[in-house]
Amino acid sequence: METNWIAIGDINDIPLRGARCVKTPQGKIAVFRTAENEVFAIEDHCPHKGGPLSQGIVHGKAVTCPLHNWVISLESGKALGADEGEVKTIAVRNEDGALSIAFESLMMAAE
Template structure:
C-alpha cells in the first residue's frame, strides 16, 4: 500500500504550469494540466539535464525548455524521434490537495 504526503493545494500550481518539490531522491516536477490533472516527473531531461519544471505544458505532455524534447506526463517517455525517458511518481489529488508518494520524502537509511 502506497502512503501519500500532502505537498500543497492544487491552486498552488497554475494551470499548464509546474512546481518543484525537493525530495530525498532529487527534484521532482509536479505538473498541472489545463483540465486539472496532476503528474510528477523527475525534473531533469535526459538529453541535456534541462529542468522540465520550466518547460511548456500542453495537453498531457511537457516540452523541455532547452532542446524541445517532448515527454508524456503519464509515462515519462520521450515522444517522436527522441529516445529516453524520465521517472514518474505516484500522485493523487484529494479535496483540492496534492499528495505525493511518501517514499520520495523519506530519507534513505545510512549504511
C-alpha cells in the same frame, strides 16, 4: 502493501498548464497541472541533457523541455517523437485539491 503519501500542497499552488518543484532527499520532482486540472509528477530533469522540465511548456499531457525542445509524456515519462529516453513518474493523489505524492514512487525514482 499500503502506500505512504506525502502532502505537497494544494492544486491551486500550481498554475494551469504550469509546474512547481518539490525538493526531496531523492532529488527534485516536477509537479504539473494540465489545462484539464489533471496533476502529474515526474523527475525534474530531461533525459536528454538534464534540462529543468518544470520550466517547460505544458501542452495536453506532455511538457516540452526548455533547453532543446524534447517533448516528454507526463503520463509515462517517456520522450515522444523520434527522441529516446525517459524519466521516472511519481504517483500523485488529488483529494479535493490537496495533493500528495507516493513515498514508494520517490524511492523507486532514486534507484
